[in-house]
Amino acid sequence: MRLLRIVPDDTRFKIVRFRRFSYPFSAAYSLLVIFLFVTVGLNFGIDFRGGTLIEMQAKSGKPEIASVRQAANGLGFGEAEVQEFGQGGEISMRFALQPGGEAAQQQVVVKAREAFSPNFDFRRVETVGPRVSGELVQAGTLGVVLAIVGVLIYLWFRFEMQLAIGAILGTLHDIVLTMGFFLITQLEFNLTSIAAILTIVGYSLNETVVVFDRTRELLRRYKTMPIADLLDLSVNSTLSRTAITSTTTVLALIALVLFGGTAIEGFALVMLFGVVVCTYSAMFISTPVLLYLDVRAGRGDVEEKLPAGAKAKA
């Protein structure tokens, strides 16, 4: 039986040269992200924006979405976002944060229950007041920063500072690109999205560390090899592992997208995008960064110093 291999053995791809395409691409994409962030903005869910979310299901038959929208807007809590989703007459309604502090939010649920209880089952009700949403924003931002600082310290201890910086740059790049995914698709950004972002941080580092581990090993073994060649070799020798792991992760996530239900779908889609981005950035973003950071500096066992990227025909 012939076993399947995605990547042939002993590939010799010129990885770092590819930065001529990958860097401008990522730079342009990042600019687009910043532009969208300022103009369109993230579609914050109620976790961060405050407000009320109600998901309900018609007790029988297909609900008239137009009449539900009319009824929801008629409750006197401003324009409600009413959408149909899933199968079998599920409707989600979102009401913006009501003026009048924490207590005012509760009225939305009371009124909505009165209006829709006869014909609908309430499957999910979430109300977040202004104070809580503010704290959630802080906690989310803090978590991402905390994770990056923690990892930076660990990598600094395990590797040289240059490799740590390369890995973190790659991770930041992945966060920016993932944000871009949220901006372009206008997928709701909520607490679970923060969980997705942090998972992507973990995965991104995982991918980069595998390549850099090899880089470190090769640095010790080939003391005179030009940096560019050495980086190419690092990526090429870990390429088949990268391909296989990405594939298994993508397979699992596809199962999640297709069968995990509507509540997980968003998370799974973001992760799917993230895995692809992380794989790309570990090879074409983080690794070429090392050309510009003198990775051979400060190594006691170096026989001859080469200026960084001296022989890299880039």
Added chain:
Amino acid sequence: MLRFQTRKVIVVLLVLLFGCGFALPNLFSPETRKAIEAGAPSWIPRILLPIHAVVLGLDLQGGSHVLLEIDRADLVRGQVTQLRDDVRRILREERIGFQGGIGMTARGVSVRVPEAADRAKLLPKLRELSQPVGTLGAFGPSGNNTIDIAEQPDGLIQLSVTEAGANERVRRAVEQAMEVLRRRVDALGTTEPNIQRQGLDRILVQVPGLQDPQRLKDILGQTAKLQFRMVADSQGGDVDMLPSQDAGGSLVPVERRVIVEGEDLVDAQPAFDSRTSQPIVNFRFNIRGAQRFGQATTENLGRPLAIVLDNKVISSPVIQSPITGGSGQISGNFTVESVNNLAILLRAGALPAKMTIVEERTVGPGLGADSIQAGKMATLIATVLVIIYMIGTYGVFGFIASIALLVHVCLIFGLMSVLGATMTLPGIAGIVLTIGTAVDSNVLIYERMREESHQGRSLISALEAGFQRAFATIIDSNVTMLIAALALFALGSGPVRGFAVVFILGILTTVITAVTLTRMLIALWYRWARPKALPF
């Protein structure tokens, strides 16, 4: 590579046995688990029994999560009022002359005492009002005092409630409030409510499997401060104008003096009035309450009495005859439901301060069941896909990786069951994700083996080198993942924390299964098949 200390093998087998054994009870129904627990002899430690299952989060079993916040400003106002009354009392007792009354600010009171001799007499008395906050440390009380006293050169004395004093008051009030809320939720008769403090001034109430979340919120959010006061003849003086419930919100003048308060109630029950068949609440006072109520009703025959709940007049019946037996009834424009709620509130007692609901998350039981179904399906499909792919890529070694993967999923469930961790919807997503990433360690090892054997090593030494060289990489990549997961755990709450737990456990178990277990299985295969080359 092929040598394993017997001890090590036994340890690994034990871990597997226990890990997977602890995961087993998740397949039983709750009833079966209870039966096992009841039927087991008492000499077996409870931890060894197959009765611990993963706790389902509210998002999976349905239920309500309500976060309440105590009104800090309200509490501080109460403190300042108390302070003013104390200062007034001291001034009177010590017969001290002061100018221009007692001034009140948001955080304290001030009084101007012109005579230095008076001030010297007054200050020590005022200092007695201030108590140290905090626990007793090795050097006396730690922290600072509840009240700050400042003296201005022109004879003005300012007393203010300190930040620490206010915090202390909030802390005590939250403790009281938790007791009250627990009694209220228990009266609803739901199973296993969870009430815990969050931060300084918040209380989280989680009630699984609730039929009527609206009723829960009605019962949680009300302060339920009940007072019996006389309706005043006219406005002015010591009279509050309070909205009345039965007269459509019009204002009623009510005397400030309180005859009896809700804390003197010993019982309250919903009932029907025998004459009008209206829903009412019957109540009984304790001895102190009964005496006061008896005296007031005797003195005020023919006058209306105001029954005030949270500064609203629910009804103002005219006193027909002295009520000295210590029991009475409250009637008003009640529905059966509101009478039931009122009885619960009165029995449980009033909250020490106003509380607002700042967050609510309710999931219906139907949605929870659907989520579990979908989660099971996704987990199954993901596992099958990954196993097919791994066997397709690595043949026999792929099969070994698949065994490790299955054990890994079992271990996550087993650990979560033993720890009593909560499985949430994002947690399920975490499991599926970890199925995708868990094989990474195996892939790292196998790819390294390929490389080493390509470089001309003998099979056995390639196997050995594969494990040795990949190990550092596995540790590095997993520790970085772990750091991200810990950050997630530290900041997350509820569902997100559930995801973090799965993520962390997944990372820990993958090192055990992917490295140690895989190694043993490969050693077994080597002895059994006597291969000449790598099977992939």
